[in-house]
Amino acid sequence: MIPAAPAPQHAPVPLAPSAPRWQQLWREAMREPRELLALLGLDALAEGLAVSDAAAMQFPLRVPRGFVARMRHGDPHDPLLRQVLPLDAEMQPMPGFSLDAVGDGAAKAGHGVIRKYRGRALLVSTGSCAIHCRYCFRRHFPYAEETAAASGWREAVEIIRGDAGIDEVILSGGDPWSLATPKLAELTDALATIPHLKRLRVHTRLPVVLPERVDDALVDWLGSLPWPVTVVLHANHANEFDATVDAALARLRATGALLLNQAVLLRGVNDSVDALAALSERGHAAGVLPYYLHQLDRVQGAAHFEVPDEIALALHRALAARLSGYLVPRLVREVAGDPGKRPLPYA
Ligand SMILES: *Cc1c(COP(=O)(O)O)cnc(C)c1O
């Protein structure tokens, strides 16, 4: 059910007048399921949408208005809406779906540092995201104590400095680009003093969901970094791209960064050959190559998005038969304890 009134929220601290525009747009993100449905001309009851305030309490609705503008009016099955709308189905306990589905807890090397794969250190930079994706495997992650930025990056930087086996740092989250650009520069200035680092990677959904984040300051920072940079974006459906996203991605490419995309295979969102092919082709038109197509992490609350492995494999084979090889993402699942993402079919 939809709450009759918006859940009480802490009043946001006012922004300084000099704050970047993207931070203002971030503040104005939609947080109220009722308002979202009304804007799309949808009536939850008439459309049979089991919108859940309990699910919204556990993991609040959050979606930037520019992303809402890309949803189809009057369509309860819109693939962008389905990614953000809190539904009753999330609250049904499902055996096999857990709180730490990918074993991050066990791979912790320090506060906000996950050292799971050879050569790579992943920094949980921040817990914030501009959008809340209902299927997210981090929806239960204990961010408050666990972000790398919280301690001014010191612990993370010292772990990386002390391990010459780390040649790539991955900024992940949450969404690392939800941090202000000077905060990011603080980290990369410190990392630049570590001789064994060869690559920097950023995992971010912001250029897709809030393209205004790609502003002059971000582009200047990115262009100034001393390593080859890879930006791994996250879009699940071709409709997530529009002219504002294209412009943001063109600016990122102009810095020399390599742009890749990871998507999650989601029932009711992109579980058809047409949707997956359109995603690859639309991304390519914006200068992005597909990287991973993830089988869903089995996290509590996301079971209704799961696509069975046999269907995932059939979709992937059909995709490979249709598209240029470089437009076919690797179909993978994350398995706790594995040395990397595990490709399907399993050996
Ligand atoms: C996915 C992931 C990586 C990166 O894996 P790639 O296969 O190199 O993209 C690194 N560390 C952690 C903890 C991850 O979950």
Ligand code: SF4
């Ligand atoms: S942007 Fe990424 S980390 Fe944030 S909620 Fe969505 S999937 Fe999760």
